[in-house]
Amino acid sequence: MSRKKGESIIIDDQIEVKVVAVEGDVVKLGIEAPKSVSIHRQEVYRAIQEENQAARMADFDPEWLRAKLSRSRGK
Incomplete structure (x- = not known):
């Protein structure tokens, strides 16, 4: 699976993982999930x-x- 900056994936209808930035070898992710999910x-x-x-x-x-x-x- 590949994603570009600004794109995301959804896991189990409740967790969103979004590519916030790509800087060289580093990918910055934003994660939205219920508080009950440890990340x-x-x-x-x-x-x-x-x-x-x-x-x-x-x-x-x-x-x-x-x-x-x-x-x-x-x-």
Whole structure:
């Protein structure tokens, strides 16, 4: 799919991605979407995912898991 400056695409009847400017290798996009839709650059999204994973691992309590497994096995 190709778009020129000022042209856009519509996603799922509610998200519009518009080419605002093209400056050399850089394409500037304008995005209109419902507030419930998160929009991030890919590198920011990946950093958020990595931090969330690290937080989940930091909150992991192996003793709690052992106790839960022991109770579920009837021990």
